[in-house]
Amino acid sequence: MNHENGLITEVRKLRDIHANYLKTIDDVIRKGVYKDNWASLSEYPEPIWYRNAKFGIFIHWGIYSVPAFGSEWYPRNMYLQGTKEYEHHIQTYGAHKDFGYADFIPQFKAEKFNADEWVALFKAAGAKYMMPVAEHHDGFQMYDSEVSEWNAAKMGPKRDVVGELKEAAEKEGIVFTASSHRAENFWFFGGGRRFDSGIQDIALKEPYGSADSMYDSAEISATHDIYSAPPNQEHLEDWLVRTCELVDKYQPKIVWFDWWIHNVAFKPYLKKFAAYYYNRSQEWGVDVAINYKYDAFAFGTAIFDVERGQLSDIRPKLWQTDTAIAKNSWGFTNNNDFKNPVDLVCDLVDIVSKNGCLLLNIGPKSDGTICAEEAEVLRGIGKWLEVNGESIYDTTYWKIYGEGSTEVPEGAFTDVNRAAFTSEDIRFTYRAPYLYANVLSWPENNEVLIRALKAASKQFEGHIEKVELLGFAHPVSFERNEDGLKVKADGKIDTKYPVCLKITLD
Numbered sequence: 001m002n003h004e005n006g007l008i009t010e011v012r013k014l015r016d017i018h019a020n021y022l023k024t025i026d027d028v029i030r031k032g033v034y035k036d037n038w039a040s041l042s043e044y045p046e047p048i049w050y051r052n053a054k055f056g057i058f059i060h061w062g063i064y065s066v067p068a069f070g071s072e073w074y075p076r077n078m079y080l081q082g083t084k085e086y087e088h089h090i091q092t093y094g095a096h097k098d099f100g101y102a103d104f105i106p107q108f109k110a111e112k113f114n115a116d117e118w119v120a121l122f123k124a125a126g127a128k129y130m131m132p133v134a135e136h137h138d139g140f141q142m143y144d145s146e147v148s149e150w151n152a153a154k155m156g157p158k159r160d161v162v163g164e165l166k167e168a169a170e171k172e173g174i175v176f177t178a179s180s181h182r183a184e185n186f187w188f189f190g191g192g193r194r195f196d197s198g199i200q201d202i203a204l205k206e207p208y209g210s211a212d213s214m215y216d217s218a219e220i221s222a223t224h225d226i227y228s229a230p231p232n233q234e235h236l237e238d239w240l241v242r243t244c245e246l247v248d249k250y251q252p253k254i255v256w257f258d259w260w261i262h263n264v265a266f267k268p269y270l271k272k273f274a275a276y277y278y279n280r281s282q283e284w285g286v287d288v289a290i291n292y293k294y295d296a297f298a299f300g301t302a303i304f305d306v307e308r309g310q311l312s313d314i315r316p317k318l319w320q321t322d323t324a325i326a327k328n329s330w331g332f333t334n335n336n337d338f339k340n341p342v343d344l345v346c347d348l349v350d351i352v353s354k355n356g357c358l359l360l361n362i363g364p365k366s367d368g369t370i371c372a373e374e375a376e377v378l379r380g381i382g383k384w385l386e387v388n389g390e391s392i393y394d395t396t397y398w399k400i401y402g403e404g405s406t407e408v409p410e411g412a413f414t415d416v417n418r419a420a421f422t423s424e425d426i427r428f429t430y431r432a433p434y435l436y437a438n439v440l441s442w443p444e445n446n447e448v449l450i451r452a453l454k455a456a457s458k459q460f461e462g463h464i465e466k467v468e469l470l471g472f473a474h475p476v477s478f479e480r481n482e483d484g485l486k487v488k489a490d491g492k493i494d495t496k497y498p499v500c501l502k503i504t505l506d
Contacts (some may be wrong), residue, residue, distance in 0.1 A: 017147055022243045023358050026275050027280045036271040038298040039180030044278045046303070046318050047253070047287035049175065051129035052102065052394045054352050055385070056177070058322055058361035059132050063140050063156070065366040066104040072331030072363070075101045075138040075434060078190035079199075084154040097198035101189070102207065110157035113368025115168035121370065122174060126385030128393070129175035131256060131359060132165050134246050137184040139207030143250065147242055150207045159179035166250055177254035178246060182239050184260045185209045193495035200387040209236055230265035235300035240269045252282055256305065256322070270297060291320060293412070310347065312410040314354045314397050321351050321416045324361035325374050338373045342382030344494045346421055348381070349498055350408055350436045352392050353401040353427035387471035388500045390435035398461050402427035403452055404440070437501040446489040448501070453485035466504040
């Protein structure tokens, strides 16, 4: 009886917290400059710091790093009969009803986690902002929360992971941001309600989502009808309260959302969150941003994000690619297949030339260590940026993004489909009076032809005063004719990374 009374008291407490927070949200919007409509939200400016930063680190770390199998979607797939995760779970941990996803929490000890060491690595990589996942689809918050007991400060490592990372980032001058994947928790564990899994009882909700959600993967795919499978009001209000709490407690300068907020049922709540966040930013005296996918937010009200893909041309509004070093997973698994730093630098250069930023993900192990492969990639990127960073940071796009025949497919989930770049593939960035031309694959003969800068070019008819090589002491000669600007380096340049030509325009 005492246990039941305790549960009732806790439920009432959480309901009061939600009710009070919802009232606070309405009050802030009522008093603030920004209102919960697209017209008002479109007036919020793009942060200058964000436009200049260009490169950030994403961090997928949570309970799913304990099984380290499949991907960070292990908690969903382990409850979907017929998947490799379902079979692996039974073979490794036993029946779901005896060992469910929540039983991994005590094993998530984070005993080697050191926020300062992580941030030192990110700084060495040249990152200007960092973004831990504050809450993934699995419903486990990586921060101290008043609206749920299912968080890292109260369970598992019993540490405020987000808080520690924020403190470490700010000490090193790296901008702190955060992501929320809470929306997807509504249906994430739905497969477990179809068999004797231990979570089929509708009374079990935390962290297992909504009891009335049993959607199949096909029903909640990003390409599905945005009017289908809407979340209920309880989930929508909880999502809004959790997200506003995250904003108030940690003041991240970006809040990133995953794809399912594009469901039309979220629209009123997205507007409320944006108005609340933008008004709060005015109180703090900082510039913030929201990341979204597809058409979740109205154009110009937040910063568009492309998952594991790029754009094929310049987008005048700032945008972002989020992708991972691992090709197969965002979280750590024992079988991750890693990209190499050269390809990632090429992607960074291509993205920045089109007015974008790159948010590059790592997936630490459950003990809090970053695997050697990902650390090596980050250091490789950092070494290139240490020399060539002036062609990336604080630059803007030029009249055209570049030239060359290698096609960069547009859209999400195309990050491993690109062919290798050639010596004809060049990407431009600009900061007056300099035009930076990154040659994505330096030619063996040390001669580069930039067709966009030919004599009487419609792109630039002025005077080219000087051409220099960044990072190499070789003298450079150049001539301009009807074919293009021909640049020749006097000496062998042996590198697989892009080589930057710094061109002084007059």
